Amino acid sequence: MRRFFNPLVRFYTPLFYLLLHSSCSRVDHKQSALDPKGLVSQNQYDIFMLSVWITIFLFCAVGGCLLYVLWRYRAKTKEEAMEIPPQSHGNSKTEVSLILASAVILVILAIPTLQGVVLMNRVPDANDEATLKKLNLDRSQIEGAVTVNVTGKRFFWIFEYPQYGIVTANELVFPASKAIRINLRTEDVIHSFWLPKLAGKMDLMPGQENFLWFIADQEKIRSGKSSEEAMPSVFDGKMRQVVFAKQKFTDEFEPVGGLFYGQCAEYCGNSHAYMSFRALAQTDADFDAWVKRFQNSQNPNMQPTTYNPEMEYEKDTIITFADDSLGENSVREYRSTKKIAKGEAPNLSAKSWEKAHSDNYEIGKQLFSSLQCVQCHAVNRTGIGAKGPNLTLFGLRTSLAAGWMRNDEESLADWLKNSNEVKFGNLMWNGEGVDDNHPLRQLEDDDVKVNQLVEYLLEQI
Ligand SMILES: [Cu+2]
Secondary structure: OHHHHHHHHHHHHHHHHHHHHHOOOOOOOOOOOOOOOEEEHHHHHHHHHHHHHHHHHHHHHHHHHHHHHHOOOOOOOHHHHOOOOOOOOOOOHHHHHHHHHHHHHHHHHHHHHHHHHHHHHHHOOOHHHHHHHHHHHHHHHOOEEEEEEEEEEEEEEEEEEOOOEEEEEEEEEEEOOEEEEEEEEOOOOEHHHHHHHEEEEEOOOOOEEEEEEEEEOOOHHHOOOOHHHHHHOOOOOOHHHHHHOOOOOOOOOOOOOOOOEEEEEOOOOOHHOOOOOEEEEEEEHHHHHHHHHHHHOOHHHOOOEEEEOOOOOOOOOOEEEEHHHHHHOOOOEEEOOOOOOOOOOOOOOOEEEEEEHHHHHHHHHHHHOOOHHHHOOOOOOOOOOHHHHHHOOHHHEEOOOOOOOOOOHHHHHHHOOOHHOOOOOOOOOOOOOOOOOOOHHHOOOHHHHHHHHHHHHHHOO
């Protein structure tokens, strides 16, 4: 008995735990294709489930036949067991019907699959009422579609919104009520854009533009909550606060409504596993507010200009003016506290101007140029094609280093000190033109400069 029992226990115990474990882990895990929250991903899920049910049916049918035959034709006596049963070979009726049955199953699978391919390949026409009705979509959801040009780079993502003339990186902010068209390009190797809960997966190929679209299911995102609770706003930093309060990033996953996780799904080099991104669903009003903030920040005509004594200034205008306390030939940003008459230069004791930022911020801003961060990063301009992620309004972002770290002071300081330790192989530390003499590699022991840079970056809000 023991001899029989032992191997069995040894074999089944781990299997049992594996089963127990997998049934306890959640289908709504952050990168789960089994928890669709949008029309396109729901369609893919339905096709997947159809094939699962067909497979389960086939398994039961074949297994059932086998069990039945084993039982029905078992040897009942010892003599019967000694007999060799009559041998036969082939049965054309059975064979033909099995082939036909397989063909029928393939057709059953092929029809929804091909329909799914067509669905995924283009956004339905706004004038095609029949299709819209079938998909339960409203005309306005298509007419107001938002286009995002996605560029994959080792090891981060550029998101450009051509309709609005703005560029950001690693966090794709989108209106939950509209269709989102995603044009996929790469500037280096093959990547793959995978946004499981919303859009599915599509490769980014050198020299080719691929396409994908999605539309979120607002009911599912809300799941009975109010819009503000289900989709905290990004433009005023609420999303960041809610995410930080709810989760300890790389550890446990506590779902935050409106926050979706994406990932590069095609091996592209040593930091590939850390090439993730986020998609943040917004109400129409919050999305518009976010776009407006970006447009203002990236508008060259709206950047602070140097103080001009010939000009009058409205209240809350920001200008730059010399401040030698920050170093020779330095300038600082001042904000007017009331309407300013001609010739009234910033003079803090007169109280008509105030410092727009702390000293640390201003020094951080200088360091951003002098340490050659500007060589690869754009702040407050569009700068597509730059070597690193665009850092406009960086302080509104929930994540750092392509979606996988929490964008707070602590991780940002770690990143600036030695990004290679945080994300091995990343092209900030290892990129073209970066060697041990590059100023960014000298920050490791310089807490003062790191803190100044951190303050400057996180105050981009
Ligand atoms: Cu990759």
